Amino acid sequence: MDPNLYNIGLTVAAAFFMLSFIFASYRIVVGPNSIDRLLGLDGTVSMIQCAMATYICWTLDTTVSNAMIVIALLGFISSVSVARFRKRDGA
Template sequence: MTVILVVSGALLFTSSLLIGYRVLAGPSSLDRLVGVDALLAIAICGVAIWMVYTRDTTLAPAVVALALVGFIGSVSVARFRVRDEE
């Protein structure tokens, strides 16, 4: 079980590095928005992996709160997004 959790953490770390590059270098603001959403999803998965590893469910409300903040943030930014200059 520990091997699976370590591999999952390593894959999450690798994907966060790749997505972090997309957030910093993304050619448009929409690319950056999608990257930030993906980083938030990776953070949620990281917290969930930590909960499985420690067998402690006290962080479950934090996962729900992160999901709500991500959803509300994405909807509000997408609603008021202005087109990028060509």
Template structure:
């Protein structure tokens, strides 16, 4: 179990670094929104890995809240976004 948690942590860290690069270097607003939404999903996945490792179920509301905020935030930005071409 510990090996799985370590491998998952390494892969989630690598995914967070790649996603952070996309957020910083994204040429358009939608690239940055997708990057932030992906970073929220990575954070929720990291919390889920930690909750399964520590056998602590009190993190479940935080995981659900992160998923909802990520979805609603990206949906709101894509609904009301202004075009990058001016």
């Protein structure tokens, strides 16, 4: 594969991650209730993982794979804890 084409594809992917991160951040800040904020946080966690995978593809450096596992576990634990201890909004 042509290295220039490969770099262009990864640059486009990184730009889409940045755009979707902005949208998810907006949902976290403006979300009308806690479930919307939780969905924004879950989306942000998954985007961080995908961005790290893109970084691995770009640099061929796999040292961040352990960080990806930790981020996945923290995202799972935070989602379960919010779902478990959530009270109704406005009540």
